[in-house]
Structure formats: structure tokens, C-alpha cells
Amino acid sequence: MSKEIYKNKTILITGATGSFGKDFIKEILKKKLPFKKIIIFSRDELKQHEMKFSNDFNEKKYTQLRFFLGDIRDKDRLLYAFKEVDYVIHAAALKQVLTGEYNPFEFIKTNVIGAQNIIDAAIECDVKKVIALSTDKAVSPVNLYGATKLCSDKLFISSNNIRGKKNISFSLVRYGNVTGSRGSVIPEFIKQKKNGQFLITDLNMTRFNISLRSSVSMVLWSLENSIGGEIIVPKLKAYRVIDLAKAIDKKLKIKITGIRQGEKIHEELISKADNLNAYDISKYFVILNNEKKLLSYYKKKFNAKKTPNNFHYSSEAKSNFLDNSELKKMISNFEKK
Helix, strand or coil, rough: CCCHHHHEEEEEEEECCCHHHHHHHHHHCCCCCCCCEEEEEEEHHHHHHHCCCCCCHCCCCCCCEEEEECCCCCHHHHHCCCCCCCCCECCCCCCCCHHHHHHHHHHHHHHHHHHHHHHHHHHHHCCEEEEEEEHHCCCCCCCCHHHHHHHHHHHHHHHHHCCCCCCEEEEEEEEEEEECCCHHHHHHHHHHHHCEEECCCCCCCCEEEEEEEHHHHHHHHHHHHCCCCCCCEEECCCCEEEHHHHHCCCCEEEEECCCCCCCCCCCEEECCCCCEEEEEECCCCCCCCCCCHHHHHHHHHHHHHEEECCCHHHHCCCEEECCHHHHHHHHHHHHHC
């Protein structure tokens, strides 16, 4: 798509000092997308300070960058930050599963109330488009984190019904574990290797995987193509956690620790219920929530085709597993960063 949609526009990224936020900003700087301003919104002053003085985000070199300290729990701060903003990428969240089980209302305040604050501020400030990041944990959730993200997802999608005459749209991107992100399994296993053994909760456990680059590309695609109310889902391969450990070191001792509170054996990106409104648009899947306008748009522009009646997009599917060479390449790519 033409860069015209970015010309003289202002974009704000919540949680912008996290793994996704930094890679997203690097990519739009690398592509030289003609944004007027790129606002880095986060609550972590140290991470903002470190970004400001790094080569990748030098304000003297990239004069369109703005650093804005704030918390999505603070609606007044969001109202101030969103002034004259055209696009919002919502990446801020509390996401550590086990932490959420013991601090449930803290997760609710950030992931649910914070999401509603984003919605209210975006509508009030005439933002044109909001893309919110979701997770496979939000599909058939068994933990507090997943439940808060499911609630957040519902808030964003339903907000398309309360915008009135405002020219604003709310869309979601949903994906699995991001390779090498904070709290992800590869850096954890590399650390465990130094301690002489891998700790695995269950031998049958599987997970989806997406690279940071792919997640960034997906969000940019959504920014350029979404019209509001859809959930964009990538086509990902999965892996068995034990196979990943063996790809790092096949001789290292493995200790089975048992399932932790809030943990699932397998993850889902499209549940059987989601599949009622799921379509294949070649590059991605899209869930359209029974909206005729959405379906017409995606059929016309992307030749959307209904997924099979029995389709269930789960990490359990053995036909979709990464093989040993693919796992080793994934590990190598992480170690090069």
C-alpha cells in the first residue's frame, strides 16, 4: 500500500518500551514511513531514558520521535497524550500468567480498565484507527491473564458500535508467543542450560511461535487494511516444548515439574466457536464476528474464503509442528540479536 496513509500522520504506541514496541518503531523508522510524529508512550522512565540515548532511537537523528511518560490506567493522561493523534497501536499489558493468578485485580486494572480508557480517550480525541494486540491466551482462557485479554478484546470489538458518527475504527491482531520477548521460553531455556537442566512442566506441552518481525509486519498490515471489528490471526507453526529444549541441547537433563497454576497444555488461535465467523484471506485468517459489511469488504479485497466447518486452530496439531532444523534456526536467530 502507498505510504500516503502515513504522510503527516501521528502514531502513538502504548507499551512502546517493550519488545514489540521497540521493534515496531525500528521497522517504521527503517521503512522511512512519513509519520509526522511517533509517540513512545509507556510508564517505565528507565526504559524510556535508555531508548532516548540509544543509537536506534536517537532524537537528534529521528526528529519525529516523542517520549511520553504515562500509564494507561490514567485516563486523564491518555486524553492529553492522544491530542492530534491519528493512529494508536495498543501494546501495553500485564502478561505474566503466574503473576496474574496472584495479583488478579492489578491485571484487571491494566488489561481491562486500561483498555476501556484507551477506547474512551481515542473516541474523545478523534483518533482515526486503533489496533490492539491480543494473544492466544484469550481463546478459551483458563488463567486470569487470558480472561482479562478476552474481556479487553470484547471491549475493543464492541466499541465499533458506540463510535456514533466518529470516523474511528477498532481492530485486533491475535498471535502466539513471540520469540525472545520478555518472559518467553527460549531465553529461559538458554539460562536453564547454564544451570545444568531444563525445567519442563509437561512433556506434551505445545506452543505457537511468531517472530517479532512477523508480529510487526502483521500490525502494519492491519493498520493499512483493517476497517474495524475484525480480528486478524496469523498462520503460524507450533512446537512441542520438549523438542525446543532438545534443539538447544539434546543431552541436557530434563526435569518434569508439573503444570503451573493457570497453564494450558495446548494453546488456540481460533476456537471452534470462533470458527463460525473465521475466513481464510491467504496471508492471514480473519474473524469477522458476523458483520455483513466486514465480510463484503474482505471478500471483495482479499477473496476471503470460509474456513472448513471442523476447523480448530490449535497448537496441538502435529502436522503443524516445527522440525528440528526449523527450531535450531529459530534459536540461532534469537542468539544473533
